[in-house]
Amino acid sequence: MxxxxxxxxxxxxxxxxxxxxxxxxxxxxxxxxxxxxxxxxxxxxxxxxxxxxxxxxxxxxxxxxxxxxxxxxxxxxxxxxxxxxxxxxxxxxxxxxxxxxxxxxxxxxxxxxxxxxxxxxxxxxxxxxxxxxxxxxxxxxxxxxxxxxxxxxxxxxxxxxxxxxxxxxxxxxxxxxxxxxxxxxxxxxxxxxxxxxxxxxxxxxxxxLSKMIKLALDGITSFSMKPLQFVNVFSMVPLVSSVFYLGYMIASRNYSVASVGITILLFTLGLLMLSIGIIGSYLGRVLDQVNDxxxxxxxxxxxxxxxxxxxxxxxxxxxxx
CATH class of the missing domain: 3.90.550.10 (Spore Coat Polysaccharide Biosynthesis Protein SpsA; Chain A)
Structure with missing residues (x-):
């Protein structure tokens, strides 16, 4: 044949x-x-x-x-x-x-x-x-x-x-x-x-490079939920870090309220932005599907x-x- x-x-x-x-x-x-x-x-x-x-x-x-x-x-x-x-x-x-x-x-x-x-x-x-x-x-x-x-x-x-x-x-x-x-x-x-x-x-x-990055993101967001799971972990890091650092400051009595507060705030904002970016990648794919x-x-x-x-x-x- x-x-x-x-x-x-x-x-x-x-x-x-x-x-x-x-x-x-x-x-x-x-x-x-x-x-x-x-x-x-x-x-x-x-x-x-x-x-x-x-x-x-x-x-x-x-x-x-x-x-x-x-x-x-x-x-x-x-x-x-x-x-x-x-x-x-x-x-x-x-x-x-x-x-x-x-x-x-x-x-x-x-x-x-x-x-x-x-x-x-x-x-x-x-x-x-x-x-x-x-x-x-x-x-x-x-x-x-x-x-x-x-x-x-x-x-x-x-x-x-x-x-x-x-x-x-x-x-x-x-x-x-x-x-x-x-x-x-x-x-x-x-x-x-x-x-x-x-x-x-x-x-x-x-x-x-730009297309390589897009292809990589399409691949990962199509076949993996782990980045979303990482977001949950990331969200706990600043909270746990803040609690331990607060305990350390109280115990040592050696701290500057302003400097510590700014450091924790910047650290938290960085993790939040990363988390939002990961979630946004998945929401973008959902939007594409919904637009049909x-x-x-x-x-x-x-x-x-x-x-x-x-x-x-x-x-x-x-x-x-």
């Missing part, structure tokens, strides 16, 4: 290297036994990424395009690609070739062995700063300690998912999804293949013959909410 493999690639201003990515993937799929579709999800690019993809589409019917109305973010671009993928298995990878296509056959082999999710485990990360490697390592290990799920260490979104796993993943409707955490949460038989993450072929990273806006808006699709009748040209709440 000829199986269809969908490859989902989020795209955001990849003009410098997208043509190399397209050529590399087309060369790869021509050598494979399975059938393939390449689904590029344009996440509001402002450069020439889309014209390059469309030019390639005119020459090859394996390529399909989903265009957002604006930039909605990498994780939602992955989610949209999964909605449009029709494959028996779906591979998610970046459009900069840091995730090498040569790893996909290993994932497919594991899939044929009965695993429904096969993720790429990074053994080496080329072209990344010491700071980024360190913060990534710290995030995964902090997440492991805090989260209620056991997400594999040193893994990104590069993975293969069986159709059954994809269908279950699409039932989740978080406004700010942390996809790799969601994939772990849904379960199924999961395994890894080790690979060497390559340096970007061109362009700059689309995950600067569509998670993203698709302005246009191309290459999906059976869908190009106007049904999916604009976002529908049923499909994308």
């Amino acid at each position: 000829n199986q269809l493999i969908s490859i989902v690639l989020p795209v955001f201003n990849e003009e410098a290297g997208i043509q190399v990515t397209i050529d590399t993937l087309l060369n790869y799929i021509e050598q494979q036994e399975e059938s393939y579709e390449l689904i590029f999800v344009n996440d509001g690019s402002s450069d020439k990424s889309v014209p390059i993809i469309k030019k390639a589409m005119n020459q090859n019917n394996h390529i399909k395009l989903v265009e957002f109305s604006r930039n909605f973010g990498h994780q939602l671009a992955i989610t949209a690609g999964l909605h449009y993928a029709k494959g028996d298995a779906v591979v998610v990878m970046d459009a900069d070739l840091q995730d090498p296509p040569e790893v996909i056959p290993q994932m497919i082999q594991k899939w044929h062995e009965g695993y429904q999710i096969v993720y790429g485990k990074r053994m080496q990360r080329d072209g990344e700063t010491v700071f980024k490697k360190f913060t990534a390592k710290m995030f995964y290990r902090t997440f492991e300690k805090l989260a209620t799920i056991k997400m594999p260490l040193d893994t990104g979104d590069f993975r293969l998912m069986d159709r059954k796993a994809v269908n279950q993943l699409l039932k989740l409707h978080e406004k700010d999804p942390f996809v790799r955490g969601q994939v772990t949460w849904i379960g199924f038989r999961q395994t890894s293949v080790k690979y060497h993450r390559q340096e970007r072929i061109a362009g700059e990273t689309k995950y600067p 806006r569509p998670r993203y808006i698709v302005s246009k699709t191309e290459g999906f013959e059976e869908r190009n009748k106007g049904i999916h040209n604009l976002n529908t709440r049923q499909m994308h909410s």
